[in-house]
Amino acid sequence: MAIQIGDRIPEILGTDQNGNVIKSSDYKGKKLALYFYPKDNTPGCTAEACSLRDGYHELLAKGYAVVGVSKDTAESHQKFIEKYNLPFPLIADTDTKLNQLFGVWAEKNMMGRKYMGTLRTTFIINEDGIVERIIGPKEIKTGNHANQVLNLS
Numbered sequence: 001m002a003i004q005i006g007d008r009i010p011e012i013l014g015t016d017q018n019g020n021v022i023k024s025s026d027y028k029g030k031k032l033a034l035y036f037y038p039k040d041n042t043p044g045c046t047a048e049a050c051s052l053r054d055g056y057h058e059l060l061a062k063g064y065a066v067v068g069v070s071k072d073t074a075e076s077h078q079k080f081i082e083k084y085n086l087p088f089p090l091i092a093d094t095d096t097k098l099n100q101l102f103g104v105w106a107e108k109n110m111m112g113r114k115y116m117g118t119l120r121t122t123f124i125i126n127e128d129g130i131v132e133r134i135i136g137p138k139e140i141k142t143g144n145h146a147n148q149v150l151n152l153s
Contacts, residue, residue: 002103008129009034014069014091014098017077022067022091024129031064031132033149035122036104040072040080040090044120047142049086055146056087062150063127069093070118122149 003009013022013034024032035052037045052059052066059066066088072080077090091098099105099118108117120140124133135148 003101003123003131005131005134007131009123009125009131010101013067014093015074016067016089016091017074017081018089019074020089022089024125027065027067027125028129029127031062031127032125033059033064033066033122034069034102034125035066035120035145036069036099036102036118037120038118039070040076041083044142045070046084048120048140048145049080050084051143051145051147052088052149053084053086055150059146059149064149066149067091069098071096071099124149 009024011024013024016022037048039045049068056066068088068090071093073094074092077092080086081090093099096105102123104119104121105116106119107114119137121137122135122140123131126132141148
């Protein structure tokens with residue numbers, strides 16, 4: 001059963017690009033934008049990450065922390081962070097366990113080819129670790145995502 005609005009997120013979320021364990025308790029007292037994206041260094045994922053980077057100070061000012069999640073490796077995440085100067089951690093969910101727990105690992109279809117992949121989704125989690133809002137794949141505007149998190153668009 002996928003995590004829904006009103007559910008508490010798990011304590012252990014995963015391991016970031018530097019091998020640090022990311023825990024929900026690390027963000028107690030802050031709102032968390034936990035965003036799932038398909039792949040480092042692709043056009044849509046880069047636009048989304050850069051929007052969150054560009055709006056990062058405003059997000060911080062409004063009490064948000066940001067954590068990204070994809071199935072890419074820690075090494076890939078390190079390069080992505082360096083290339084685009086991303087100020088937030090990226091979880092390397094190489095076994096897709098977190099993707100599956102949040103219900104964003106699903107069958108996709110591109111030009112008739114079916115494959116499993118991440119549905120671009122952002123979970124807005126309150127200061128107590130409860131999911132308050134979900135911005136789904138059809139709603140996300142990658143180039144304006146920071147404003148979506150802030151509820152400005």
